[in-house]
Amino acid sequence: GNSVTQMEGPVTLSEEAFLTINCTYTATGYPSLFWYVQYPGEGLQLLLKATKADDKGSNKGFEATYRKETTSFHLEKGSVQVSDSAVYFCARGSYGGSQGNLIFGKGTKLSVKP
Amino acid sequence: SQTIHQWPATLVQPVGSPLSLECTVEGTSNPNLYWYRQAAGRGLQLLFYSVGIGQISSEVPQNLSASRPQDRQFILSSKKLLLSDSGFYLCAGDRSNTEAFFGQGTRLTVV
Numbered sequence: 068g069n070s071v072t073q074m075e076g077p078v079t080l081s082e083e084a085f086l087t088i089n090c091t092y093t094a095t096g097y098p099s100l101f102w103y104v105q106y107p108g109e110g111l112q113l114l115l116k117a118t119k120a121d122d123k124g125s126n127k128g129f130e131a132t133y134r135k136e137t138t139s140f141h142l143e144k145g146s147v148q149v150s151d152s153a154v155y156f157c158a159r160g161s162y163g164g165s166q167g168n169l170i171f172g173k174g175t176k177l178s179v180k181p
Numbered sequence: 182s183q184t185i186h187q188w189p190a191t192l193v194q195p196v197g198s199p200l201s202l203e204c205t206v207e208g209t210s211n212p213n214l215y216w217y218r219q220a221a222g223r224g225l226q227l228l229f230y231s232v233g234i235g236q237i238s239s240e241v242p243q244n245l246s247a248s249r250p251q252d253r254q255f256i257l258s259s260k261k262l263l264l265s266d267s268g269f270y271l272c273a274g275d276r277s278n279t280e281a282f283f284g285q286g287t288r289l290t291v292v
Contacts, residue, residue: 103283110185111271111283150202156225167215167275171225 071155073172080179086087088175090131090157099160100124100140101135101136106153114142114155118131147179183208183225187284193235194291197261204284206253206271212274214255215281219226219269231255267291 073090080086102114102124115124116135117140124131129144140157156163157172187204194200213232217225227240227245237247244263248256255272257274272284 083218092277105286108190108285110187110285113280115278119216158225162250165213165275165277166279167213167273168224168227168230170227171219173216173222174219 071157071170073155073175075173076154076164076175076177078175078177080134082149082179082181083146084179086142086144086147086177088152088155088157088177090142090172091138091142092140092157092159092170093138094159095134099156100131101160102129102131102140102142102151103156103158104170105156105174111156143160147177149179149181152177152179183212183274183276183282185272185274185282185284187287188286189287191253191288192290195287197208197262197290200257200259200262200266200289201271202257202270203289203291204255206274208253208254209213209274212223212253212276214249215273215275216255216257217271219271220265221268225271229257262291264291 071092081125099118101116103111104114105111114137117124120135122133131142154174154176156174158169161168184207215230216228219225231237231249245259269288271286275281
């Protein structure tokens with residue numbers, strides 16, 4: 068099937084803690100993979116992406132590596148800040164679809180405490 | 182840059198009442214437009230997409246319909262809401278070879 072599975076939230080961390088949000092996907096090929104972030108009161112924003120195996124997407128200190136052997140795209144950040152509090156969505160592209168045609172995970176709510 | 186305006190942010194409606202959610206696009210023309218829904222405990226699921234005025238494709242059978250009366254306007258409707266229509270509704274858009282852009286979403290509670 069075509070699906071995206073990400074770790075259940077909510078996740079609560081202290082400032083400067085290490086963050087990992089797991090994401091795995093199912094696919095018959097190699098779709099593009101994305102992490103989106105939704106800050107309170109705002110729309111989804113693209114955080115980072117990877118379009119082929121072994122690519123590493125990075126932005127704002129966040130990183131995720133496209134691992135075809137484990138079909139994973141885990142999101143990591145070495146030191147989170149209060150301003151990182153948001154909901155994070157893992158997504159993969161649909162075959163033959165344009166960029167807006169995505170398959171999303173359930174989302175993981177992250178709260179960072181000072 | 183392109184933006185999507187989607188309103189309201191939250192909405193509470195009684196069962197059996199009609200629904201109309203509208204999203205409008207600024208900053209680009211001829212976008213592809215999408216309606217997603219996230220029901221409780223599930224991921225965002227594509228409901229409808231449109232490649233142009235009057236062109237609507239439905240991804241899943243349901244109690245909802247969509248319309249695109251203008252290039253930058255995409256409307257999600259229901260004649261009679263069900264409890265199961267509760268969820269988070271998100272409008273999105275894209276252009277050829279560009280990344281997707283999203284509205285803020287509407288949280289609908291049917292009571």
